Amino acid sequence: MMTDLKAMGERAAAVKLTLQELTTEEKNRALMTAAGFLVDRQEEILRANETDMDTAEQNGMSPGMLDRLKLDGPRIEAMAEGLRQIAALPDCVGECMEEWERPNGLKIRKVRVPLGVIGIIYEARPNVTADAFGLCFKTGNAVILKGGSDALHSNAAIVKVLREALQQSGIPEDVVQLIEDTNRAVTSAFMKLNEWIDVLIPRGSAGLIRHVMENSTIPVIETGTGNCHVYVDRDADLDMAVQIVYNAKTQRIGVCNACESLVVHSAVKEAFLPALKEALAEKQVELRGDERVRQTLKDCTPATPEDYGKEYLDYILSIRTVDSLDEAIAHINRYNTKHSDCIVTENREAAEKFLNLVDASCVYWNASTRFTDGFEFGFGAEIGISTQKLHARGPMGLRELTSYKYKIFGNGQVRG
Numbered sequence: 001m002m003t004d005l006k007a008m009g010e011r012a013a014a015v016k017l018t019l020q021e022l023t024t025e026e027k028n029r030a031l032m033t034a035a036g037f038l039v040d041r042q043e044e045i046l047r048a049n050e051t052d053m054d055t056a057e058q059n060g061m062s063p064g065m066l067d068r069l070k071l072d073g074p075r076i077e078a079m080a081e082g083l084r085q086i087a088a089l090p091d092c093v094g095e096c097m098e099e100w101e102r103p104n105g106l107k108i109r110k111v112r113v114p115l116g117v118i119g120i121i122y123e124a125r126p127n128v129t130a131d132a133f134g135l136c137f138k139t140g141n142a143v144i145l146k147g148g149s150d151a152l153h154s155n156a157a158i159v160k161v162l163r164e165a166l167q168q169s170g171i172p173e174d175v176v177q178l179i180e181d182t183n184r185a186v187t188s189a190f191m192k193l194n195e196w197i198d199v200l201i202p203r204g205s206a207g208l209i210r211h212v213m214e215n216s217t218i219p220v221i222e223t224g225t226g227n228c229h230v231y232v233d234r235d236a237d238l239d240m241a242v243q244i245v246y247n248a249k250t251q252r253i254g255v256c257n258a259c260e261s262l263v264v265h266s267a268v269k270e271a272f273l274p275a276l277k278e279a280l281a282e283k284q285v286e287l288r289g290d291e292r293v294r295q296t297l298k299d300c301t302p303a304t305p306e307d308y309g310k311e312y313l314d315y316i317l318s319i320r321t322v323d324s325l326d327e328a329i330a331h332i333n334r335y336n337t338k339h340s341d342c343i344v345t346e347n348r349e350a351a352e353k354f355l356n357l358v359d360a361s362c363v364y365w366n367a368s369t370r371f372t373d374g375f376e377f378g379f380g381a382e383i384g385i386s387t388q389k390l391h392a393r394g395p396m397g398l399r400e401l402t403s404y405k406y407k408i409f410g411n412g413q414v415r416g
Helices: 002-020 024-040 042-058 063-069 073-088 127-138 149-168 184-190 206-215 238-250 269-281 291-296 325-335 348-357
Strands: 096-101 107-114 117-122 142-146 176-178 199-203 228-232 259-265 286-289 316-322 340-344 362-365 402-409
Touching: 002 107, 002 117, 002 142, 002 176, 002 184, 024 042, 024 073, 024 127, 024 149, 042 063, 042 073, 042 149, 063 149, 073 127, 117 127, 117 184, 127 142, 127 149, 127 176, 142 184, 149 176, 199 206, 228 238, 228 325, 238 259, 238 269, 238 340, 259 269, 259 325, 269 291, 269 316, 286 291, 291 316, 316 325, 325 348, 340 348, 348 362
Parallel strands: 117 142, 117 199, 142 176, 228 259, 228 340, 259 316, 286 316, 340 362
Antiparallel strands: 096 107, 107 402
């Protein structure tokens, strides 16, 4: 086990310099080739995904997680389009971030560089495989992937196609590798490969992310779970609010940017909640509310404090009543996961206060939280949504997968 992991790390470290020497044009051609391979070989990928889906259904996987696992023609096309968009984006590697000259004549330039070798541990999201490859490849990083057992066949099929596309492009296949051993001990050992891996990124459940944060000897970029809130203010356009909550809750339930918690100002709850309940009934969403919510919606399930902090990934929505904007902000900051939160209001002053004081990587005014996504932000794809505050925050695109170095140019200066 350890020998195999060590060999993977050594291969990744060996190819990273070759990868960093590729021109932008060479990287873009390879990305376009990989996109074409994904579409042309989709039947092979879909057959592998069917195997994973059958096993997951037999094991009683929840609808939200099944949705994350499922691939179809449009989703494979979306994966390919993500690679095309990454190819079309400017190459940030080598970009001069700042430059200046010192009084002694030294010229200092701050330049964007790859991180090196990136390890990614993720669960039940086979589209992550292609996104991770594309973003890491464009930024000159080799990547070692460790997907969950639920998506093993899907991930293996996708990586096989990507490696063959690289081979056709004359690029070492080992710039992307997949760990196929599902033993938990392998995952634990993977998190200790700090000799070869520069950064580790976990994507998945709160338990997975916490385990990686607590056990990795490799620097970790934390990607958070999504207990996303929508706050309907006293000055909200209620028709707009219904549309936003409906979209944020039901458009896809198994994603981290779905709305899980609703906060409603007491001044509008009587007018708003029945209209929302009628809209959500189409998707049979279970509502769990506080006492004042249940006074308005008689058949609403009582909410517990645990409900307010839960990422359901299901057709369930918690609802809390507040009497002020300050109370709403305090509630959200207590229970959110620092992912994405929204205010619906026509009051600019209230919106600005919300946007300034809510502690989240993405804060919205009159828009669905479902837009927290690298594709929607114009990044082409994303490696994850970072909820931490060091190095990267929010959807992580190309620039978030780079570091920087200082290049200093002299003409014989020595320090006295």
